[in-house]
Amino acid sequence: MKQLQLVYLRARLPTVATGAALLLCATPRLARAAPACTATDAYDNVGCQLDVAQYDALEGIAAGLWLLVQLLLSAAYWMDALRVQLTTTVFASAFATVQTTIGPLIGPFAVLALVLLAISLILLPVTGSSGPLNIRSIFLWAIAGPLLLTAAGPLLVELETARVDIGGLLFASVSGSGFISASGAGDMQTPVAIYPSEECGRDATGGYLLPRYTATITPTLNEQVAALVWADAEDIHCPWQSGLDGGKLLPDKFMVARGDDGAGYFKAGGIRAEDAGGRVTYLGTAKEGILRLALAVLPAAVSALSAMLNLVFACCTMLLFLALPVGLLFSFFEANMGWFSGLVQRGVAILKTSWIISIVLGVFSSLLMSVAASGDALRFVTLTLICGVFIVKFALGSFALLSASLEALATTAGVLTRSSSPEFVGNTAKQHLGTAHRAFAASDPGAGTPKQSGNGHRGPGAAGGRMPVLAQPGEVAASMGWTAANGKLPSGMQAGQERHGEHHMRAASTNTQGAVDALRTALDAREAAAPTANSYAAGTGTQPLGIDLLLGEQTLESSVGAAQAPAPHRYRTNRHVARPRSLARPQLRPSPARRGKQS
Known part of the structure; x- marks a missing residue:
């Protein structure tokens, strides 16, 4: 009997060493009130304590990974919300204020420009020049200015909505091609639209605290990643409302058995009441849950980058549209339409780039949705990483467009001119110096x-x-x-x-x-x-x-x-x-x- 006990202890030594190492990263769950192991044998009772310690340590690691994924998914949602708020609410209010302020000034400024033009023509024999004023430009902007101010605000909202919803249109075209029914591993939840959601409550007007910010019901990239980790809106935004034990640290379906439409990676309340076979099973599934959360970190980061990309494009378009009223007000004193053509060229470049990128992202989103619907988590993560390479490249280029939009706004407002640019001054000085030599x-x-x-x-x-x-x-x-x-x-x-x-x-x-x-x-x-x-x-x-x-x-x-x-x-x-x-x-x-x- 003693020899059998020694053999058992030697077999449990790796578990003891692992438990001692994982105690360093164990969570406060170790201190929770739980019943002791019910094994009658003392040696089995020691093994139960070690299994519980190892399980709690694995659960703590999974909670840390889920916190990172939760942060990225929440950031993706709120950046999308910020984009919609900036476009439909903030920009609409600001543009309406600017339109109300600048609109009545167009007529007086046009009259002032005509008076200055008449004075310059009278003084033409003395000065030898009529100045930068152009009567054709004055009449043109006096007629076209109010029309542009009236149509610019709604036009931005329509363009932004069409650009964002293009992914849903592409998904609708791809979903009927048969690729969505490809066979997979079945280890991933089918993506569904988790927004709008009333799981976190409603506001004072009765609306959802978590509304949906896209016109289509096609699951977005962050909703697909949420399906990868078996999460819903409550797990991401208000986990404290979970009714399951441990729901505040992990998604609820991580605690639900696989036969009950859950992942079954962890057990609510711990594994102290389980027998030796059950403890070994849950230790294995806990490791699977950690691997699933580790795989979801990069796709969650890609979803956050995609939302940031859409936010930057919206900011670029808003800056150009805000530069339009200021430019119209002082266009009567310009000799030509250079400021307007430059503004239109930058706007067309931004719209063209953003639409092309949106089309590419829409194609990837439709493919990701198809793979996610097949239930193959590994293929979904692989395709998401490929999409992430393009998104990182697009994100770097979007900041250059944002800088160009700021420069266009400053140039239109008169804060910055082309001749005052340091690069332009340096190149011009070098050219003149070489010509002089x-x-x-x-x-x-x-x-x-x-x-x-x-x-x-x-x-x-x-x-x-x-x-x-x-x-x-x-x-x-x-x-x-x-x-x-x-x-x-x-x-x-x-x-x-x-x-x-x-x-x-x-x-x-x-x-x-x-x-x-x-x-x-x-x-x-x-x-x-x-x-x-x-x-x-x-x-x-x-x-x-x-x-x-x-x-x-x-x-x-x-x-x-x-x-x-x-x-x-x-x-x-x-x-x-x-x-x-x-x-x-x-x-x-x-x-x-x-x-x-x-x-």
């Missing part, structure tokens, strides 16, 4: 960058001398004695002016030479046909073709000479610059046939 090097061999020329004044002077707008004030300053006659800045400007004049002369010579060559080719072609034409002229009494050619060539040569005569440049200071050899006047050479006639 190239101008320095081209204007004068010794005028490159200050480091190349050894002087910081000659290079900018040479670049400024190439510009007529800067060359004329430079001449005035030199004539008034405001700059040193032998300074680097005046000499650089003089060199730039000379290069500027030579460049124009060279371009004119090149263009004229090309015209001369083309006309010479035409004259040679007509010369080849001259005998026949002259014979015909002799018979008809008209002037021979050769005289026409000769007169045409003389006229061309005189025209070329007049075109290539050196015209004085309006900003040249050195009028004794020798003509470059490349600018020599092109000469007309007679063709070989004509040279033979002349000889």
Whole structure:
């Protein structure tokens, strides 16, 4: 008998070690009042205590995992609720307030713009410009502004509702394809719509405290994940109302036997009253429950990301719609419709991106629903993780769209302009700096960058001398004695002016030479046909073709000479610059046939 007891103790040593390790993570459930193990044998009683300790530790681990899943599912629901509240309530109220405030101001602002336009036209001979006002733009926005303000509010709600409900439409099209009836393991509850729910009570008006925020009754992604862990709205949002022992820590159906439409992973009240076989069974099912909750963590995170994605898209659209009234109010003082076209382009980009992403998510949602209906938990988790990869990518891109919407709102309101963007200023400065360096090097061999020329004044002077707008004030300053006659800045400007004049002369010579060559080719072609034409002229009494050619060539040569005569440049200071050899006047050479006639 003693040998049998020793063998039993040795067999229970792994259980003892496991129980001692799991006591560290046991929950307060260990301290609850429960009857002692009823085994009559002392050794079996010790094993019962160890089994109870191990079971309580496993139940504590499952409660921790369920708390994480519960948090993610609750976040997904409340982010969806926040999206609907922002779209239908907050935005509608804010837009109505803005519309009420800005709508009556459109007429006075249009009249003010017309008055300013009339004043600018009166002062046109003095100022030389009519300013940024445009009478066509003023009348256009005076008519279209109130119409846009009236239609913009309801349009946003309709677009957002259609975008969100597209997943339900895709599910309805996929559900009849037969894929939903695929065979599976049967270890997953069939997804159902758990919202709206009155399990957590009703509000003062009699409405549900947990309403449904989608128009379709198709189970959403968070409802599918809730079916994966056998949970309902009460388990997620108000577990304290559970009537089962332990319902506050785990879903109720975790405590219900599998034959009674439950998961049967744990036993309400613990396993102290169970025999050895029952305790071993519940220890195994408790481990299955932990694995199921661990598998549900990532799908729950994916559902939260999906809800956050829809919330970000709704915020992007709202920002653009809120920028519209502010832009309309000041559109009368804009020279063009650039602000409106930019706003429309950003809005179309956001709508296009959000709708494409919604279509992709709708396809994945329909596939997830089909797999969940088959009862295969492993396939459901696998497909959810694949969907999660796309959702993470989409979420990162959605924040870029949100930033673009904020920038569009700031630009429309006048807080930020394109030219004040740091990136735009930096790129523009680099471009102008590189252009200036190239101008320095081209204007004068010794005028490159200050480091190349050894002087910081000659290079900018040479670049400024190439510009007529800067060359004329430079001449005035030199004539008034405001700059040193032998300074680097005046000499650089003089060199730039000379290069500027030579460049124009060279371009004119090149263009004229090309015209001369083309006309010479035409004259040679007509010369080849001259005998026949002259014979015909002799018979008809008209002037021979050769005289026409000769007169045409003389006229061309005189025209070329007049075109290539050196015209004085309006900003040249050195009028004794020798003509470059490349600018020599092109000469007309007679063709070989004509040279033979002349000889």
